[in-house]
Amino acid sequence: MLKKTRFSVAAALALSVSATAAFADNIKIAFIDPLSGAFAATGTNGVHQYEFAAETLVNAKGGVLGGQMFEIVPFDNKVSPKESLIQLQVAIDQGIRFIAQGNSSGVAHAITDAVNKHNARNPESRVLFLNYSAVDPALTNDDCNFWHFRFDANADIKMDALTDVIKTNDKIKKVYIIGQDYSFGKAVAAAAVRFLAEKRPDIEIVGNELHPIGKVKDFTPYARKIVAAGADAVITGNWGADMLNLGKAVIESGYKGPIYTYYAAGSGITAAFGEAGKGVIRLVAEGQINPPVSGEAKAYIDAYIAKYPDGNVDQPRITNVISMLAKAIDAAGTATDVVAVAKKLESMKSDNLFGGTVYMRPQDHQLIQDVHIEAHTNEGVTYDYDKSGYGLVVESTVEMAGMDSPTSCKMERP
Numbered sequence: 001m002l003k004k005t006r007f008s009v010a011a012a013l014a015l016s017v018s019a020t021a022a023f024a025d026n027i028k029i030a031f032i033d034p035l036s037g038a039f040a041a042t043g044t045n046g047v048h049q050y051e052f053a054a055e056t057l058v059n060a061k062g063g064v065l066g067g068q069m070f071e072i073v074p075f076d077n078k079v080s081p082k083e084s085l086i087q088l089q090v091a092i093d094q095g096i097r098f099i100a101q102g103n104s105s106g107v108a109h110a111i112t113d114a115v116n117k118h119n120a121r122n123p124e125s126r127v128l129f130l131n132y133s134a135v136d137p138a139l140t141n142d143d144c145n146f147w148h149f150r151f152d153a154n155a156d157i158k159m160d161a162l163t164d165v166i167k168t169n170d171k172i173k174k175v176y177i178i179g180q181d182y183s184f185g186k187a188v189a190a191a192a193v194r195f196l197a198e199k200r201p202d203i204e205i206v207g208n209e210l211h212p213i214g215k216v217k218d219f220t221p222y223a224r225k226i227v228a229a230g231a232d233a234v235i236t237g238n239w240g241a242d243m244l245n246l247g248k249a250v251i252e253s254g255y256k257g258p259i260y261t262y263y264a265a266g267s268g269i270t271a272a273f274g275e276a277g278k279g280v281i282r283l284v285a286e287g288q289i290n291p292p293v294s295g296e297a298k299a300y301i302d303a304y305i306a307k308y309p310d311g312n313v314d315q316p317r318i319t320n321v322i323s324m325l326a327k328a329i330d331a332a333g334t335a336t337d338v339v340a341v342a343k344k345l346e347s348m349k350s351d352n353l354f355g356g357t358v359y360m361r362p363q364d365h366q367l368i369q370d371v372h373i374e375a376h377t378n379e380g381v382t383y384d385y386d387k388s389g390y391g392l393v394v395e396s397t398v399e400m401a402g403m404d405s406p407t408s409c410k411m412e413r414p
Contacts, residue, residue, distance in 0.1 A: 026071035027064065027335045029054070029098045029130070029325075030091035032084055032111070035076035038214045039240040041267040042103055046133075047074045048308050049315055050100065053322040056300065057353075064329045070322065072100075079103060079214060081110035088114055092127060097338050100321065102133025102152070103239070104213075105184035112139060112148045119147055119414075128338045132321050135262070136183045137191075140364040144409035147338075149345055149365045151317050151324075155184065155237065155262075157402035158284040159191035161371045162260050165282070165396065166233060167199040172257075174206045176231035178222060180242055181210035188237035188262070206231055214242060219249035226250055232257050239263035244272050251276045258282055264376070266314030271386035273376060281376035283392060286369050287316025287354035290382050290393045297353055301383055312385045316354040320367065324350050324360070339414050356399065364409035371401035 031050055034043040054070035063069045073096060075087035084107045091099060101111055108131055119126040131139065131150045135158065140150055166172055177192050179185030189208055196203050206229040211222065223246075226234060236259065238246050243264050250259060251273070260282050264273070273281055292298040301313050324345060332340035346362040356370040374392040378384075381391040 026069050027098070027329070028071045028073050028094070028096045029100055030073050030075055030088075030096045032075045032077050032087050032091070032099060032101045032107075033103045034079045034240075035074060037078055038242075039079050039103060042240045043076075045267050045311055046102065046315055046318070047072060048311050049304075049313065049318045050322070052304050052307060053319050056303065057319060057323050058326045064326050065333070065335060068335065070326070077101075077107060079107065081107050084110055085114050092118065092125060095125075097125075097127050097336065098130060098325065099127055100130045100132055102131060102315075104182070105134040105136035105139065105187070106182040108134030108136065108139055109143065109183060112143065112145060115147050116145045123414075126338045128342055130321050130325065132317055133315065134184065136187045138183065138187070140366040141408045144364050144407075144411055146342060146365075146411055146413050149342075149360065149367070151321050151367045153286055153369065153371050153401055154366060155187045156191045157405060158262060158371060159188065159195050160405075161373060161398045161401055162235070162282075162284045163192070163195040163199050164398070165373050166196070166203075166260065169233075169258075172200075172203060172232045174204045174229065174231050175233045175235060176207035176226045176229055177205060177209075177235045178207065178226070178246065179210055179237045180213040180239075182213055185210050185213070185237055188235070192235045211242075214240075216242065216245065219246045220253070222246065223249040223253035223255070227253050227255050231255070234259045236260070237262045240267065244269045247277070247281065248272055251280060256280070260284070265374075265392055266312040266385045268386055270312075270376065270384070270390050270392075271388035274388060274390060275378075277376040277390070278378065279375075282395075283374045283376070284371060285374055285392070286371055287319075287352070288370075288372060288394050288397075289313060289316065289354065290374075290380060290391055292382055293355040294353075297355075298382075300353060305383075310387070313383070314385060317367075317369075319353045320350065320358055320369075323353070324348055324358075359400070359403075361403075361407075363411070364407040365411075366402070366407070368400050368403050371398045372396070 059069045077084040135155045137154045328344035331344040358369040384391040
């Protein structure tokens with residue numbers, strides 16, 4: 001009996017060592033985004049979508065490189081560029097080679113600059129930056145670099161699609177532009193002014209202002225200015241709590257026109273708008289949820305909701321990040337030589353689980369994909385958000401949006 005006990009302990013120790021070794025072999029992806037504070041809901045939903053995509057699209061299929069699994073490692077950056085750089089260094093010190101971030105272009109600028117400098121100084125521990133949602137155009141233009149890949153359509157591509165819709169609406173004579181006071185908010189405003197001037201020079205811009213990001217508790221004064229200006233349409237790139245609070249204030253002020261947005265869905269936003277947002281909220285986005293494009297997409301969403309009953313698949317581009325990274329690693333035959341992985345990501349074409357084909361443009365590392373204009377509604381909704389009965393339904397699509405869009409990127413390659 002004693003021998004049997006000793007053998008069992010030894011076996012358990014052996015299994016423990018084996019499990020630890022297997023765990024150490026996981027290919028880790030650092031998720032650096034807000035997990036506390038005003039934007040915690042956005043970040044938490046995002047990390048859940050990363051974890052589910054990694055498990056479903058990669059690990060459940062046997063992993064990559066003959067059996068290595070993806071592991072998502074969350075880091076709370078509090079939407080602070082300074083905190084993000086601290087967390088980036090922690091991730092690098094842990095040997096993580098792939099960095100995912102998306103909420104705040106200000107943070108993305110800090111990370112891409114830091115990654116570029118780190119990789120130049122430390123060729124033995126280079127990392128790749130997988131930007132899934134920070135859409136300041138500069139990141140794939142003047143501020144581009146080889147280590148940065150963007151999986152969301154940039155602000156210019158999205159505004160081009162939005163203003164195509166505005167162009168056809170003769171009722172819109174006055175537009176109010178409002179956004180968060182940082183690089184992305186400024187980029188959205190600049191794009192709106194430029195595209196409206198090109199497509200509808202008759203439209204008067206009756207307001208163009210920025211507010212502090214994540215610090216405005218009551219947007220009523222802004223809403224009153226929008227109504228007083230006689231705006232027929234509002235354009236905003238706000239996200240997270242700033243989108244929710246701005247939208248509610250504008251709608252509650254009596255405004256009845258369309259609000260054209262980039263991120264007005266999920267993370268409690270859809271539930272907060274409810275019936276009041278119907279016919280008002282329009283969103284430009286990638287990835288079609290309603291109606292589902294295929295049985296595979298429907299099964300994926302069903303499985304996600306089963307695991308996260310209070311969650312939403314509101315950032316479908318995350319599936320492209322995970323699936324394309326897996327393909328690139330397998331094609332490169334390595335997860336440690338990130339130069340080889342990056343070269344496989346460049347020019348990659350891939351089927352999008354949520355419709356169409358995506359293409360990683362090699363000259364600037366901007367993912368080209370279908371872009372949709374979607375309406376907040378409770379009609380024709382297979383999958384609602386926030387258990388609200390309301391969701392987003394595709395109204396129109398620009399296929400492979402931005403394929404021929406210009407870029408000022410002059411990429412230096414290793």
